[in-house]
Amino acid sequence: MKLHFVGHDYKYVAEQSLLALFPQERPVYGQVDPAEDRRWAVITIEDRENACTVTTELGWDGKSAPFSLTVPLTGDDYAREGQRRRAIGMSFFRAAQAVTGIAPPWGSLTGIRPVKVATELREEGKTWEETDEILRDTYFVTPQRRRLCLDAARAAEEADRDRDLRDFSLYVGIPFCPTRCAYCSFVSNSVEKSFHLVEPYLETLAREIQSAGEMVRDLGLRLKSFYMGGGTPTTLSADQMGRLLDTLYANFDFSGAVERTVEAGRPDTITREKLEVLKAHGVDRISVNPQTMEDHVLRAIGRRHTAADIEATMETVAAVGFPHVNMDLIAGLPEDTPEGFSRSLRRVLDFGTDNLTVHTLSLKKGSRITLEGSRIPSVEEVGEMLDFADPALRQAGFLPYYLYRQKYQSGSFENAGWCRSGGEGWYNIYIMEELHSILSLGGGGSTKMVDRAANRIERAFNLKYPLEYTQRPEKFLENQQAFRTFCHRMLMRTEQSRKP
Numbered sequence: 001m002k003l004h005f006v007g008h009d010y011k012y013v014a015e016q017s018l019l020a021l022f023p024q025e026r027p028v029y030g031q032v033d034p035a036e037d038r039r040w041a042v043i044t045i046e047d048r049e050n051a052c053t054v055t056t057e058l059g060w061d062g063k064s065a066p067f068s069l070t071v072p073l074t075g076d077d078y079a080r081e082g083q084r085r086r087a088i089g090m091s092f093f094r095a096a097q098a099v100t101g102i103a104p105p106w107g108s109l110t111g112i113r114p115v116k117v118a119t120e121l122r123e124e125g126k127t128w129e130e131t132d133e134i135l136r137d138t139y140f141v142t143p144q145r146r147r148l149c150l151d152a153a154r155a156a157e158e159a160d161r162d163r164d165l166r167d168f169s170l171y172v173g174i175p176f177c178p179t180r181c182a183y184c185s186f187v188s189n190s191v192e193k194s195f196h197l198v199e200p201y202l203e204t205l206a207r208e209i210q211s212a213g214e215m216v217r218d219l220g221l222r223l224k225s226f227y228m229g230g231g232t233p234t235t236l237s238a239d240q241m242g243r244l245l246d247t248l249y250a251n252f253d254f255s256g257a258v259e260r261t262v263e264a265g266r267p268d269t270i271t272r273e274k275l276e277v278l279k280a281h282g283v284d285r286i287s288v289n290p291q292t293m294e295d296h297v298l299r300a301i302g303r304r305h306t307a308a309d310i311e312a313t314m315e316t317v318a319a320v321g322f323p324h325v326n327m328d329l330i331a332g333l334p335e336d337t338p339e340g341f342s343r344s345l346r347r348v349l350d351f352g353t354d355n356l357t358v359h360t361l362s363l364k365k366g367s368r369i370t371l372e373g374s375r376i377p378s379v380e381e382v383g384e385m386l387d388f389a390d391p392a393l394r395q396a397g398f399l400p401y402y403l404y405r406q407k408y409q410s411g412s413f414e415n416a417g418w419c420r421s422g423g424e425g426w427y428n429i430y431i432m433e434e435l436h437s438i439l440s441l442g443g444g445g446s447t448k449m450v451d452r453a454a455n456r457i458e459r460a461f462n463l464k465y466p467l468e469y470t471q472r473p474e475k476f477l478e479n480q481q482a483f484r485t486f487c488h489r490m491l492m493r494t495e496q497s498r499k500p
């Protein structure tokens with residue numbers, strides 16, 4: 001679709017709207033000629049002092065329609081930016097709806113955090129009913145998604161209850177996997193090819209943990225939750241995992257942490273010995289991610305294990321015993337069908353875990369299956385899968401507690417974490433609702449610094465690949481310095497504001 005902007009350059013939000021509503025379209029930029037161009041949109045912003053008018057005129061296969069709306073601009077520059085961006089999303093959506101009749105699940109909401117819209121409305125003092133009405137009447141969110149959103153917003157309020165300015169969560173990344181899944185877009189090295197990098201990686205990580213621990217003690221921060229992800233952390237041997245956890249405990253105070261999660265991930269990496277090590281080190285939440293229980297789908301995505309292996313792994317997990325276990329499924333995997341997905345969900349529910357995450361396939365450029373042209377379920381089929389999952393999970397006693405959306409996600413749906421009461425993965429809520437800073441260690445670590453009072457978020461990224469991460473430790477030291485400065489300023493400002 002050809003896009004043309006007048007009076008602004010909000011490329012990102014326009015592209016988000018385009019991808020959310022028409023995932024098969026790709027943006028191109030330039031002057032629109034309605035006689036020549038088949039699909040196009042002209043988005044115009046007129047700013048006045050305390051309001052802006054956004055007009056989108058959208059053309060689709062010979063039909064076109066304009067939609068105009070004026071929104072008040074209030075608050076600081078950051079808040080006004082958000083209001084302009086939302087207005088663009090709404091006007092684009094209404095023009096697209098008028099021309100094509102589309103009714104996407106999340107209406108005009110295009111961001112990755114739809115729950116934030118609800119939590120912000122609640123912070124403004126809206127009741128749950130009023131919040132629901134705004135999601136319906138202003139953003140055109142469908143009833144099923146409004147319910148998901150409000151349930152997740154309730155969990156976010158719960159997670160935010162005993163907040164402290166000094167809270168932070170710790171993430172440690174292990175960017176290795178036994179083999180690479182076909183749909184993977186993470187920077188994850190298959191250990192077959194990079195086994196020799198694991199030990200040097202762990203040595204560098206130990207140095208990063210040491211200096212980060214020192215910084216956290218200097219600042220007086222409080223570790224609220226811990227998450228080890230990847231890649232697949234259980235690609236490490238039991239001995240390597242034990243050493244890594246010992247280093248973490250020696251350098252951080254875990255006494256106030258509400259949870260310690262390790263993504264066990266792929267069943268082909270899980271052994272009883274590794275689970276025993278996790279248990280002995282106080283890990284209270286693990287995640288086993290079969291993605292599907294259909295063998296032909298596992299083969300299609302490049303997994304080298306079967307559904308029977310997952311069952312055997314879950315028996316071992318139950319025997320070792322963890323307070324919380326999450327399992328991940330993906331709706332929309334290549335070669336899957338709504339019937340296959342329902343079978344997978346029912347089989348996974350039989351394991352009796354207290355946490356289940358239902359992802360929707362997101363195919364980024366470069367994922368192998370996009371190149372190999374496997375049969376990918378249609379948007380309608382993915383919709384059927386999710387329509388099955390929602391009531392089945394509710395009936396089994398689960399409620400959604402966090403969710404997010406991704407670019408290139410099939411049908412513009414969502415990934416949603418579901419849990420039985422008390423099974424919430426708090427780290428997932430903290431990071432998704434941006435309730436406090438996340439300090440990320442390891443290759444590819446993405447540290448997010450959150451200053452809620454000042455409405456400020458900054459990010460610092462570690463080097464992505466294990467080899468460059470081990471070769472250039474100065475990069476993580478630089479990121480730690482940025483984290484230190486950010487937190488120090490935030491704490492100083494608060495202290496000063498408290499002085500009489």
Ligand code: SF4
Nearest residue numbers: 177180181184188231
């Ligand atoms: S397990 Fe996850 S990180 Fe590893 S290759 Fe598969 S999708 Fe990528």
